[in-house]
Amino acid sequence: MPDDRYLEPEVETMPREALREVQERRILELLPAAYENSSFYRELWDSHGVHPRDIKTLEDFQERIPSFSKDMLREYRARSGDSYGGLLCVAPSALTSITSSSGTTGDPEFFAEIWDGAPPLVTAQLRDLWELGLRPGDRVLSPPGTFRNLMDYGYHALGAVVISADTWFGRMPETLEVVRRYRPAYIQLMYPQLVELEHLEHEHDLKEIFSSLKGAACAGQPISPRMRRKVQDEWGIELFEYTSAADTGTAWECREHDGFHLWEDTVFAECLDPSTHEPVDDGAMGELVATDLDNRAAPLIRYRSEDLVRLTRNGCACGRTHARMWVAGRRGDETVVQGRPVVLRDVWQAVEAEPETAAGVFQIVRSSREVERLHVRVGYDPSATADTGDLAERLREGIGKRTGVEPDLELHTEEELMSTVRSVAKFPRVVKQ
Secondary structure, X not given: OOOOOOOOHHHHOOOHHHHHHXXXXXXXXXXXXXXXXXXXXXXXXHHOOOOHHHOOOHHHHHXXXXXXXXXXXXXXXXXXXXXXXXXXXXXXXXXXXXXXXXOOOOOOOEEEEEOOOEXXXXXXXXXXXXXHOOOOOOEEEEOOOOEOOOOHHHHHHOOOEEEEOOOOOOOHHHHHHHHXXXXXXXEEEEHHHHHHHHHHOOOOOHHHXXXXXXEEEEEOOOOXXXXXXXXXXXXXXXEEEEEEOOOOOEEEEOOOOOOEEOOOOOEEEEEEOOOOOOEOOOOOEEEEXXXXXXXXXXXXXXXXXXXXXXXEOOOXXXXXXXXXXEEEEEHHHOEEEOOEEEOHHHHHHHHHOOHHHOOOOEEEEEOOOEEOOEEEEEEEOHHHXXXXXXXXXXXXXXXXXXXXXXXXXXXXXXXXXXXXXXXXXXXXXXXXX
């Protein structure tokens, strides 16, 4: 039964040894079914000379079953014409839904789901929403959209009352009125909404308007320390960030705000050296490699996410025993300019340092990871400056000082830059030229 802290206490605080037994049992059940029904896995495993009967333990699984990347899946889809990429392990008629990823880093991926056997993303978040404080009868503000299925089903499962409103970029004044009128306990925010709210904070008492919130979730990309302090200290909103668990679900902060919790009864997570594919030490940086444990429709098995993370299985102060991770970025986000690596963090800090661009709206535009020139597109607040020439000069100097590379700069208003976003969930920081 749920208590004040845990929706499923017996699972969320399960001893590590028992959790590992659950993982091993589910993986040993998963492999034969995947080999028999998935043409992708059968081809991949045969090419590596491995069969499910060879796998007796988790150690066998990690040593023998090959990992795979999104590019390998796309290549198989293009070669075979199979829209499911060869992953589907059930008849298409057995599916409940097919949902899409955000497509921020490339073409969107699609996920086959069965509600009673391959639960959609939203059902994996119920424990996290309970930890945030959401309870039966609470009102939640739910934006429209179909990114990885509608969240309304999850809210209803917790007994919450859903308020539907268009909260996308450009609609924040109307959203504030909805919040003021219906006083929700929870709201989902994305980076573009935070940028717009920052422009409205001088016209509205945001702390009073958001005073009914128990918390707000934010995902899609990391929030800078400056923006997080503003949201929490000045607007009075406790932010709970969450991120992808390598497309097997999501990983959320708890009330301790000390890393993202992975639900290890639903995902087997590994942290591997990106070059050698060997496990790294607990707490060391590596690539997140994930295996679905609760998805019989189209499971991901040793999927290389390209997410660079630190992962620990040391217990959290909240009492949960599942692993936590801290995300450093994506392998593909580093840009090499004439042999010199440039990371997003350095560009971000330089952009946020200027008052007119404090919202941190920028993109690196490139044709490939290795380029001759650093091309940066920056969004500015037109109400804060009339001299874009001076602003451009300061940004060039700031970015050059932090990265060691003089950039080619392109200035747009924040609204212009935000209007180019394809994803409902993310503002892409690296885009193709």
